[in-house]
Amino acid sequence: MKALLSTKVGPPETLEYADAPDPEAGPGEVVIAVKAAGVNFPDVLIIEDKYQFKPPRPFAPGGEVAGVIDSVGEGVTNVKVGQRVIGSLGWNGFATKAKTQAARVMPIPDAMPFDEASAFILTYGTSFYALKDRGHLKAGETLLVTGAAGGVGVAAIELGKAMGARVVAAVSSEEKAAFAREAGADDAVIYPASGMSKQQSKDLAEAFKKACGGGADVIYDSVGGDYCEPALRAMNWDGRYLVIGFPAGIPAPPLNLTLLKSCSIVGVFWGASVAREPKLHEQNVRELFKLYGEGKVRPRISARYPLKDGAKAIRALADRTATGKLVITMD
Structure with a gap:
């Protein structure tokens, strides 16, 4: 797979567009074939080790993705292969495939396109x-x-x-x-x-x-x-x-x-609330999908970047020049 990797502490310009091993779903996990990934301010911080979490390198930034379930691990029952989903990852989302716990994935409405879905949950x-x-x-x-x-x-x-x-x-x-x-x-x-x-x-x-x-x-x-x-x-x-x-x-x-x-x-x-209060999060997401269906909320995507140019999206966010949401697309 392809990924935008942080191999050393530094600004967006230090990220490397490179090949990486395909992830494999373990028990309770899923692998998502990523179609789009939202860019958020934690992505600016995490590559400079300024975020609350400091994952081991190499890793890809990217905390929210939308795509299709590529594979599921043992014991996964809430989603199935081929289903359209949103995933809340924390990191490793700026890649063509991403692995996460099945509990951090949920189906998206059929009418919601992948780019808007990837810009929605966080x-x-x-x-x-x-x-x-x-x-x-x-x-x-x-x-x-x-x-x-x-x-x-x-x-x-x-x-x-x-x-x-x-x-x-x-x-x-x-x-x-x-x-x-x-x-x-x-x-x-x-x-x-x-x-x-x-x-x-x-x-x-x-x-x-x-x-x-x-x-x-x-x-x-x-x-x-x-x-x-x-x-x-x-x-x-x-x-x-x-x-x-x-x-x-x-x-x-x-x-x-x-x-x-x-x-x-x-x-x-x-992010901590999602882990500590999953039922509250699930209820909030249901209410948000309802508001989306009613046309009361909708991500305002101002720019889309291919994965190889993802560092430019993070730079725009870091420089506070962006309006609305920025999205990285994989196709």
Whole structure:
């Protein structure tokens, strides 16, 4: 098979497009003939050993794939050879074949194409778990989404609207603001693309408050860094601040703000939740497929890359130039 391999710690340019042994399904495992793979921010981190998990090398990045079951191991009953599926792997997805536990695979609707399927579970699964199970977002509340033009950000916009919230998108350019509004955001705030002065931080907090009609009930922060504090200052009483990721750096917010607003900072580790709470995950996926069937959510794929050019997709994500979802295709 072909794979995009990380053989040493480094940026996307260190990845090697090479031959690799075909995986074999052991007991409780399946092998997927991969048709498409979603590109996500953990792929940027894992090849530089900055992610929560550090697999032994060589390995391929790629945590979510869509394809057809190629073979099944002993004891597998939930899927069969030839079935169209989504697989949540963690890594090794940027390859023409991928092995994973059968419990991490599920059939996809017949009407869902492989590219959209490969861009669905991680972003929408993360955002749905965040908003529903961690943020307890209610209809009529106001949701502020940072990094709103990225994959998980756009998913949060669509899901927030489907859940009956007013959604404000926070992005770094006019182009991304237009993209977020097209995805359903009610308003958008443009923040500086790099570090801010104290005055800029205060001004951004006021801009967030104004756009949110006084403040946000739930903040979905997929950026971190200098954007954390002004967002937290725009929080309503009893609000919930959802920690999603840190492409702009790990922030250290002044915790007195949580006291003054009686608000909560809530961690969101979707990958661990899937392993710890599989029944919750299965229910969430059923609800997400229903929303997809109703046309309320749909991956917004902005670019597709062949496997040999997969490093370019990861670079675009690392440089924060991408909007929506990026997908690697195998054919």
